[in-house]
Amino acid sequence: MSPLNALVQASRAAGEGWTPDPAHRLRRTRRTEALRALVRETRIHARQLVAPMFVFPGTGRREPVGSMPGVERVTPDEALKDARALAALGIGGVILFGLPADKDATGTGGWIDGGIVQETLRRMRDADLDLVLIADTCLCEYTDHGHCGPLLGDGRVDNDATIELLARTAASQATAGADIVAPSAMMDGQVAAIRRGLDEAGAQDTPILAYAAKTASAFYGPFREAAGSTPAFGDRRGYQMDPANGREAMREMEVDIAEGADMLLVKPAMPSLDILATARAAFDVPIGAYQVSGEFAAIEAAAQRGWLDRRRALTEATTSILRAGADFVITYAAADLATWSREAR
Numbered sequence: 001m002s003p004l005n006a007l008v009q010a011s012r013a014a015g016e017g018w019t020p021d022p023a024h025r026l027r028r029t030r031r032t033e034a035l036r037a038l039v040r041e042t043r044i045h046a047r048q049l050v051a052p053m054f055v056f057p058g059t060g061r062r063e064p065v066g067s068m069p070g071v072e073r074v075t076p077d078e079a080l081k082d083a084r085a086l087a088a089l090g091i092g093g094v095i096l097f098g099l100p101a102d103k104d105a106t107g108t109g110g111w112i113d114g115g116i117v118q119e120t121l122r123r124m125r126d127a128d129l130d131l132v133l134i135a136d137t138c139l140c141e142y143t144d145h146g147h148c149g150p151l152l153g154d155g156r157v158d159n160d161a162t163i164e165l166l167a168r169t170a171a172s173q174a175t176a177g178a179d180i181v182a183p184s185a186m187m188d189g190q191v192a193a194i195r196r197g198l199d200e201a202g203a204q205d206t207p208i209l210a211y212a213a214k215t216a217s218a219f220y221g222p223f224r225e226a227a228g229s230t231p232a233f234g235d236r237r238g239y240q241m242d243p244a245n246g247r248e249a250m251r252e253m254e255v256d257i258a259e260g261a262d263m264l265l266v267k268p269a270m271p272s273l274d275i276l277a278t279a280r281a282a283f284d285v286p287i288g289a290y291q292v293s294g295e296f297a298a299i300e301a302a303a304q305r306g307w308l309d310r311r312r313a314l315t316e317a318t319t320s321i322l323r324a325g326a327d328f329v330i331t332y333a334a335a336d337l338a339t340w341s342r343e344a345r
């Protein structure tokens with residue numbers, strides 16, 4: 001029992017009235033919005049926000065994603081328009097996911113120079129936007145079986161073959177204009193392989209944002225609908241982390257830093273706030289967090305039913321991710337949050 005609680009109880013037991021210790025009236029700084037704004041510890045700034053984008057081949061087309069209100073799959077020309085609008089809002093960056101015209105066993109559409117993400121990157125780079133262009137480096141959107149790399153005979157993902165293809169993917173993304181490559185396949189040794197692949201391609205200066213602590217989360221459901229990347233059989237628990245393991249997440253991050261990761265990503269965000277806070281204290285590299293599709297969709301769905309205030313819930317969720325230690329947040333609400341952060345005092 002805290003000393004204060006003990007005092008309250010003792011005073012109640014003695015039948016005395018109780019008044020709080022005058023030295024500790026914490027409500028004093030909460031009296032007005034001006035006071036609250038003065039002592040606010042965490043603020044959302046548009047530059048800390050990264051917007052995910054889903055691109056598919058073609059021109060002039062947009063398709064809504066049913067499970068994520070306001071999120072659309074777009075063709076590269078439309079993606080460029082969206083990116084301009086996001087830059088005008090002052091947003092920090094975009095992260096690109098591709099839906100290729102064709103899928104095959106080795107995810108060729110992910111690593112060829114003519115890939116859909118590469119094409120979109122070239123357009124965005126040529127437009128010289130004030131945005132950081134991030135490429136998600138994974139093969140699950142490009143394989144016909146939906147796993148994150150080519151398979152061994154027994155159906156498991158072939159780790160060592162996959163990291164070579166991820167290195168090719170990253171090199172072609174960097175060459176096409178990616179400012180950052182973000183490997184998300186959770187293969188062992190992927191960061192080292194990608195660093196080597198980037199350096200060999202002349203992209204020594206392209207940083208790696210490692211999805212280091214990425215769990216096999218139930219919260220990726222809407223993304224898989226958006227990206228068409230649901231595994232055709234089985235699940236990803238053989239390579240993504242068990243959400244129950246916090247210490248193992250720290251090992252994943254240590255290994256990725258040792259392999260050459262320039263920044264770390266924790267994902268999903270709200271279910272991993274403890275990992276984020278521990279990582280913030282343990283490592284000095286920049287750390288981002290991915291507020292994933294299911295975290296966003298859950299708030300949107302509740303808001304549509306009138307069960308939650310959309311703006312307040314999205315703001316609180318994102319603020320808590322920053323408070324836990326994230327330097328930046330990947331979020332499907334980036335545009336709204338940027339607009340709201342300008343309105344906020």
Ligand code: PBG
Pocket residue numbers: 136138140148184185219220221222223224229236291292293294
């Ligand atoms: C690719 C990847 C996934 C997400 C980001 N990169 C899907 C997955 O691992 O199944 C999920 C993002 C989200 O849910 O918003 N491996």
